[in-house]
Amino acid sequence: MLFIQNDPPPDSLMDFPPCTYYNDNSERSRIEVTDTSMMDGVQEVLDKLRPFLLRDGGDCELVDVEDGIVKLRLLGACGTCPSSTITLKAGIERALLEEVPGVVEVEQVF
Known part of the structure; x- marks a missing residue:
């Protein structure tokens, strides 16, 4: 426990x-x-991607970073979009893996 x-x-x-x-x-x-440097890097990348999400009526919120796994909450149109998995994995996760050392995966939380 x-x-x-x-x-x-x-x-x-x-x-x-x-x-x-x-x-x-x-x-x-x-x-x-203490993952503050990773949290800062993740937040910086999310801020770069945010205008693209907002343009389609969505957004995302950083919930946590634990052992290299980034936990995000998709908001607005992204929360109910059938393509949200593609946005999360092919868009957000790919950008984070390329730009933030230590990130291994992105998971959606509800």
Whole structure:
């Protein structure tokens, strides 16, 4: 089992403090997770792509980056579009893989 301890929510997504993860074995090992540079790089690429999404009535929101997996929420028209998987994988994921070191995959969250 994995326990997560975090400070109260910040005012913006980019102000999140690092999470502290504890596993429940007897030694209670502690792992600090700080992916702020990757989050900044992902956000920068998303900001470049955003005008194309907005032009079609959609948008995306960065939810989390965990172990190189970028979690995005598609908004507006993108959230219900039958081509959203293509947009996510062939467009957004490809751009992130090329421009942000450490990104391995993009997943859609709802």
